[in-house]
Amino acid sequence: MIVFSKQLFTLTHLSKDNQAWSLDQSGRVGLPGAHGDEIVRGFCFLDEQQLVFTCGEDGKIKAWRPGG
Amino acid sequence: MYNLTQVAESAFPNDTYVLDLHRTADGLVSISSDQHLCQYSLDLSQGPLRRLTTNHENLTQVKVVGHSSIVCTAGTNGTTAIWDLRKDVAKVAQFVSADAPILSLACDGTANSIAVGTELEEGKHQVSISIWDVRGNTPSKLQQYVEVHSDDITELKFHPAQPNLLLSGSTDGLVNVCDTNIADEDEVIVQTFNHDASIHHAGFLSLSDAFALSHDERFAVYSLAEEHTTGTAVVDYGDLRPKLECQYVANITIKTDGSGAIIGAGAHE
Numbered sequence: 001m002i003v004f005s006k007q008l009f010t011l012t013h014l015s016k017d018n019q020a021w022s023l024d025q026s027g028r029v030g031l032p033g034a035h036g037d038e039i040v041r042g043f044c045f046l047d048e049q050q051l052v053f054t055c056g057e058d059g060k061i062k063a064w065r066p067g068g
Numbered sequence: 069m070y071n072l073t074q075v076a077e078s079a080f081p082n083d084t085y086v087l088d089l090h091r092t093a094d095g096l097v098s099i100s101s102d103q104h105l106c107q108y109s110l111d112l113s114q115g116p117l118r119r120l121t122t123n124h125e126n127l128t129q130v131k132v133v134g135h136s137s138i139v140c141t142a143g144t145n146g147t148t149a150i151w152d153l154r155k156d157v158a159k160v161a162q163f164v165s166a167d168a169p170i171l172s173l174a175c176d177g178t179a180n181s182i183a184v185g186t187e188l189e190e191g192k193h194q195v196s197i198s199i200w201d202v203r204g205n206t207p208s209k210l211q212q213y214v215e216v217h218s219d220d221i222t223e224l225k226f227h228p229a230q231p232n233l234l235l236s237g238s239t240d241g242l243v244n245v246c247d248t249n250i251a252d253e254d255e256v257i258v259q260t261f262n263h264d265a266s267i268h269h270a271g272f273l274s275l276s277d278a279f280a281l282s283h284d285e286r287f288a289v290y291s292l293a294e295e296h297t298t299g300t301a302v303v304d305y306g307d308l309r310p311k312l313e314c315q316y317v318a319n320i321t322i323k324t325d326g327s328g329a330i331i332g333a334g335a336h337e
Contacts, residue, residue, distance in 0.1 A: 008335045010069070012312055014320075015328035016274065021289050021303050023311065023331070030071040034334060040318045042088040043332045044096070047325070051110065052072060054332075055086035055098055060079045063112045064072040 009034035009054060011043070031064050076112040090132045090139075092153060097139050099130040105141055107153055120158055122149065129173035135324070138179050144169035148184055150202060163207050166198055174224035176231040179203075181210065183234055185221025195221050197236055199248055213253055216244050225271045233258070235278060237267030243280045245292065261290040261299045269320055273329055277302070285309050285317050287331075308333065 009031040013024040034040055035056030043054045052064040080086060085101040095117070096108040103124070106116040124143020131140050137153040146169065149162040165184045172185035183199045195218070199211040216236060223237035232249045243261040250256045263270075265282035273279050278290045287308045288301035308317055314333035321330050 006335065009318070010312060010314065010333050010335070012331045012333065013328060014273070014279075014331055016277075021273070021277070021328070023305070025311070028069045028312075030069045031074075032071055033074065037336065039316065040332065040334050041086060042090075042319060043330075044089055044091050044321060045330065046091065046110070047323070049110065053089055053096060053112070055089045057085045059082065059084040059086060059100075060077050061086055061089060061096070061098055061108070061112060062074050063076040063110075065075045066070075066072055 007034045007036055008032055009040050009043075011045075011052065031062075035060060035062070078108065078112045078115050087127065088130055090130060091135055092132050092139065093135055093137045097130060097132065097153070099127050099141065101127075103127050105130065105139065105151065118153070118158070120151065123147070123162065124149070124170075126169075128169070128171055131173050131175045133175045133179045134177045136179070138175075140173060140175050140182055142170040142173045142184055144187075146170060146186075148173065148182060148200070150182075161202070161205075161207065163200075165200055165207070166196060168192070168196070172221050172224040172236075174226050174234070176226040177228070178231070181226075181231070183224045183226070185217075185224050185236060185238075187220050188218075195219065195238070197221060197224065197234070197246075199234070211248055211251075211256075213246065213256060215253055216246060216257060217242065219266075222267055223270045227272055227275075229275050235270060235272060237263075237270035237280060239266040239283075241265055241267065241282075243267060243270045243278065243290070245278070259290075259292060259299055261288075261301070263288060263301075268317075271320065271322060271329075273322065274326065279320060279329070281308075281317055281320060285314075287317070 011029040038058035089098040105120040107118040125145035129142045139151040146166040148165040168186035197213045217238035219240040227233035245259040246256040263280040288304040312333045318332040
């Protein structure tokens, strides 16, 4: 098994400004540790609650929030 | 980069994959390789509120109608099930909705109709998109298209404002938009976007724009406007991996406030 030194899942906002779509690369959000060495299969978010949920091939569902 | 912190988790037994998860009216649902549909509150530390056993051979899809408590699941035995999470007996219906394994599923925002797309089985020559009216007790088939795609149908989405417009993506490299009000299959495709790579995910970014993401992480935005009927990309980002410093793109989720979409990408280094 390959062991990775960095495991990260990122969320990038694609938005339309002045009629053009652009990726907000400077405003990316990171979920450090993610699901370890396993693939993240899905995610959803509740902006109003500042909550992000992820699920993965490690058999886990995780909740994420700002701060720490 | 701004980092979030993990605040809770819920774990399945070893060797289970959690295949997907979605918001509902008051929580979350997941599907997993142990063939369960699980319901959660927003406080994951409570674990699943309900573990519902599904009967799809292999569960492939879960979709929530709007952000309601109505959930649809589908799988490789060609069946679709409809669940109402507010009810004690959650499963409302299960019916054979395709004659091949289902790889893609869409629900319109009003729970009036669902669409399913199939896998190209070995020895067969056709894939199908079937659209079902699921109002009332007995689902009825409204349309079936067998010539819109030539390989696995991996994605289906209803237009957010015009539920007669159905977007489909396939491993044949095309994203099509069909007008389901048109009865003649030869005339149903109103736009074709040739992404020229096997489609992993596709959808509507807004009322007038669509996206396609290939299995090799190539991403482009297409316009539904009439002056763009040739179907060429209005923005072609190419391979997202160098831009997002990632190894894979998991999915793209549309923001409900209309401000675009969130691209979720994973990195292992």
